[in-house]
Amino acid sequence: MADTGLGLGSTDTCRSGAAAPQQGSSRVLIIIPCFNEEASVGGLLSEIAATGRGYHTLVVDDGSSDATSAVASCRSPVARLAQNLGIGGAVQTGIKYAARQDFDFCIQIDGDGQHDPRAIETLLEAYRNDPTNITIGSRFIDHAGFCSTRMRRAGIRLIVLALNGLFSGGRITDPTSGMRLLDRSAIAFFAKAYPTDFPEPISLAWAMRAGLTVSEVPVEMRARETGVSSIDGLKSASYMIRVLGYILLARLVRAS
Numbered sequence: 001m002a003d004t005g006l007g008l009g010s011t012d013t014c015r016s017g018a019a020a021p022q023q024g025s026s027r028v029l030i031i032i033p034c035f036n037e038e039a040s041v042g043g044l045l046s047e048i049a050a051t052g053r054g055y056h057t058l059v060v061d062d063g064s065s066d067a068t069s070a071v072a073s074c075r076s077p078v079a080r081l082a083q084n085l086g087i088g089g090a091v092q093t094g095i096k097y098a099a100r101q102d103f104d105f106c107i108q109i110d111g112d113g114q115h116d117p118r119a120i121e122t123l124l125e126a127y128r129n130d131p132t133n134i135t136i137g138s139r140f141i142d143h144a145g146f147c148s149t150r151m152r153r154a155g156i157r158l159i160v161l162a163l164n165g166l167f168s169g170g171r172i173t174d175p176t177s178g179m180r181l182l183d184r185s186a187i188a189f190f191a192k193a194y195p196t197d198f199p200e201p202i203s204l205a206w207a208m209r210a211g212l213t214v215s216e217v218p219v220e221m222r223a224r225e226t227g228v229s230s231i232d233g234l235k236s237a238s239y240m241i242r243v244l245g246y247i248l249l250a251r252l253v254r255a256s
Contacts, residue, residue: 030057030109030117032060034090035090038067045072053120058097059076062084068111079097094106095190099188099191114223115219115222119179133185133189133213134212135215136216139218141173156174160172160174169208174216185212205246209251
């Protein structure tokens, strides 16, 4: 077991397939939170390597009961959590690693295959053209690719209205996107604290409350290769109501 620098174990018994990081350029870490994604994570890592960009990767295995770590370790370092912390805990594990290893950027993508690794460069190019602390890959600017359910889209629109109405720092269309870039300032901010409940939209509320800036760039979303969404159907209404409550609370609490 190799040390990730976070006191967490990682497996790297067969990393010969990992691409060599590019020298003399910005150091980019791709954070891939996974929970029981053995069927998709290997292909995703191969796609990342196929871009030829030499990105660093860190798979965060959030207490999987399947072979996620074993599959991922053939192509990437793996931080294996002893128990399931949820997406917020898994993502912050990667962010803390990025902070300690002095990365210039970290980019979160899902382990289920929904995010096209070719869009990683799209986020980086958007940052180079118009630097903001957080750059979101939005599904709703060009309306291209896979589309979520009507109920979920309605809930997202309400969350958008709340975030854009209560906070300044950027106009958001896709607050629940799991594909986003953080620069050094955002990495340092979220390494200290990251929401465990509804982390995608609430992290944006925290960031804008603290004065960080947010922008978006259109990306195409693919249908997930494995698993099902945890907030489809009637759960979308409950999710939306609870998220709106957390956003209001974030607005009322002074930034630390």
